[in-house]
Amino acid sequence: MTTKDTIKSKINDAEEMARKIWLAGLGAYGKSVDEAQGRYDKLSEEANKMFDELVSKGETLEGDARSKFKSTTNDVEHRVADVRKKLGLDAEPADQRIDELSAKIDALTEAVAKLAANK
Known part of the structure; x- marks a missing residue:
């Protein structure tokens, strides 16, 4: 092998090494994008799940509050009716x-x- 061939071989090896370094960097970037997308999807799914749980809890609390309000209202109405009856206003x-x-x-x-x- 001549000196010229040796230099070409070394240049080709260097180019191949530079290309592999470039591809490794590109692969690292792609992997980080995939991981970030996966984390985003997971967080988005968890946020939607959390929202649905909060809505469900809110509906339960609203139902309880309505029930208690209705019970209190009925109790007050009965008491008013009793007072009216005792006063002869009914x-x-x-x-x-x-x-x-x-x-x-x-x-x-x-x-x-x-x-x-x-x-």
């Missing part, structure tokens, strides 16, 4: 009954005032 229209009770209170107040004046 048989007649409330305004009419209140007017009658006010008139009786006025009459009693007037009678007490007359008794107090006669003493």
Whole structure:
């Protein structure tokens, strides 16, 4: 082999080594892109799963709150009905009954005032 052939061989070897170095760098870049894409896909899937779990939990809490509110409302309505019944406001229209009770209170107040004046 001549010196010229030896130099060409060395140049070819160097070019092949440079090409392999280039390809290794390119492969490393491709691998990092694939790993990043995989991590992104996994995070995206987990985020969607977490969102769905939060929606489900929110629906459960909303149902519980509605149930408690309805129960409390029914309890209050029953208590108001009991008070109205005890006051005699459930048989007649409330305004009419209140007017009658006010008139009786006025009459009693007037009678007490007359008794107090006669003493």
